[in-house]
Amino acid sequence: MSRDNRTLLITGGAGFIGSNFITYFLKAHDDYEIVNLDKLTYAGSLENLREAETFANYHFIEGDIADEAVVEQVFTDYDIGGIIHFAAESHVDKSIADTKPFITTNVVGTVNLLQTAKRDWEEKGVLSERRFHHISTDEVYGSLEEDGAFTEETPYDPRNPYSASKASANMLVNSYHNTYGMNVVISSSSNNYGPRQHDEKLIPTIIRKALAGESIPIYGDGQNIRDWLYVTDHCKALDKVFHEGKEGDTYNIGGRNERTNMEMTNRICELLDEHQQERKQELALSSFKDLITFVEDRPGHDRRYAVDDTKISQTLGWKPVVELEQGLAETVAWYMDKWRKQAQ
Numbered sequence: 001m002s003r004d005n006r007t008l009l010i011t012g013g014a015g016f017i018g019s020n021f022i023t024y025f026l027k028a029h030d031d032y033e034i035v036n037l038d039k040l041t042y043a044g045s046l047e048n049l050r051e052a053e054t055f056a057n058y059h060f061i062e063g064d065i066a067d068e069a070v071v072e073q074v075f076t077d078y079d080i081g082g083i084i085h086f087a088a089e090s091h092v093d094k095s096i097a098d099t100k101p102f103i104t105t106n107v108v109g110t111v112n113l114l115q116t117a118k119r120d121w122e123e124k125g126v127l128s129e130r131r132f133h134h135i136s137t138d139e140v141y142g143s144l145e146e147d148g149a150f151t152e153e154t155p156y157d158p159r160n161p162y163s164a165s166k167a168s169a170n171m172l173v174n175s176y177h178n179t180y181g182m183n184v185v186i187s188s189s190s191n192n193y194g195p196r197q198h199d200e201k202l203i204p205t206i207i208r209k210a211l212a213g214e215s216i217p218i219y220g221d222g223q224n225i226r227d228w229l230y231v232t233d234h235c236k237a238l239d240k241v242f243h244e245g246k247e248g249d250t251y252n253i254g255g256r257n258e259r260t261n262m263e264m265t266n267r268i269c270e271l272l273d274e275h276q277q278e279r280k281q282e283l284a285l286s287s288f289k290d291l292i293t294f295v296e297d298r299p300g301h302d303r304r305y306a307v308d309d310t311k312i313s314q315t316l317g318w319k320p321v322v323e324l325e326q327g328l329a330e331t332v333a334w335y336m337d338k339w340r341k342q343a344q
């Protein structure tokens with residue numbers, strides 16, 4: 001981020017990670033203006049931004065990154081000094097059912113932002129100073145078997161339409177660095193968990209179904225492995241990458257918590273057994289685990305993701321600090337509270 005301009009455009013800030021990031025960033029840095037551009041799709045919610053809205057240096061614009069006129073208008077209204085680009089269609093199952101919205105937002109939307117930022121920053125003579133930080137995923141690297149972990153040198157091998165759209169966006173972002181000298185950086189993280197994630201994702205689904213007394217669907221044999229990263233650890237890593245990451249580089253961000261889906265589901269059920277005894281009795285269950293049901297596997301379901309975070313830990317001094325046990329307990333408590341309030 002250039003020192004001359006501290007107006008930061010965040011895209012997709014009404015979603016899970018973006019809203020956690022904005023709330024974290026406003027508290028960590030009081031010398032920035034934050035402009036949040038979000039289309040408010042089914043995945044975005046202004047409810048996620050209640051705390052952010054109390055800051056005078058926070059501004060919200062409802063709009064689509066895939067709409068050129070909208071992005072142009074943002075650059076006309078604000079002198080944008082840097083971008084952190086979260087906005088995406090993010091649910092793998094939805095990308096398998098219908099790929100097009102993933103191309104429109106994740107690929108075309110990213111190109112719109114790149115083109116408009118390039119034009120504006122070139123005109124102002126600051127193209128190499130102002131930073132474009134693209135938020136990506138470890139899913140671009142494909143699937144691992146038992147050993148090894150993804151490094152920044154692992155070739156892209158996306159295996160579902162969501163990860164293919166994210167890999168395409170990564171390549172376009174890198175091409176703007178190589179072709180035009182744009183100051184870009186990419187961070188690729190593992191699965192995030194924590195407050196404000198949309199109800200459709202794995203952890204909220206387990207908690208929601210369990211409390212409703214409905215079967216908890218687990219794909220295939222439940223042995224797919226993911227590396228779980230607490231969302232605030234991710235936010236701190238992004239702050240470091242945005243401010244200190246090397247131009248043109250990629251940084252992998254992981255939680256150092258590899259677990260099978262079954263391990264995660266069992267642990268969440270145990271936490272619910274402990275904190276929701278009355279509900280468990282009402283449903284006549286000996287444990288919420290009784291609700292676990294195996295369903296037909298997701299097509300092209302990647303077996304294992306694991307992230308090697310040597311680069312970010314050694315060069316930027318970041319490492320995850322939230323233990324999975326603590327993060328899960330906080331996450332379960334947050335959703336129990338959310339749905340209790342909704343039920344009132």
Ligand SMILES: NC(=O)c1ccc[n+]([C@@H]2O[C@H](COP(=O)([O-])OP(=O)(O)OC[C@H]3O[C@@H](n4cnc5c(N)ncnc54)[C@H](O)[C@@H]3O)[C@@H](O)[C@H]2O)c1
Pocket residue numbers: 011012013014015016017018037038039040041042043044045063064065066085086087088089090091105109135136137138166188189190191192193197198
């Ligand atoms: N959630 C994870 O575990 C995870 C892991 C690695 C990387 N990522 C990446 O992090 C980013 C954020 O993920 P998330 O889980 O917070 O997603 P999310 O689905 O919770 O939020 C996405 C946000 O983007 C907005 N949006 C969607 N299309 C838009 C458009 N065309 N124009 C403007 N706004 C639009 C939505 O309204 C929503 O607020 C994504 O780029 C995703 O690929 C997520």
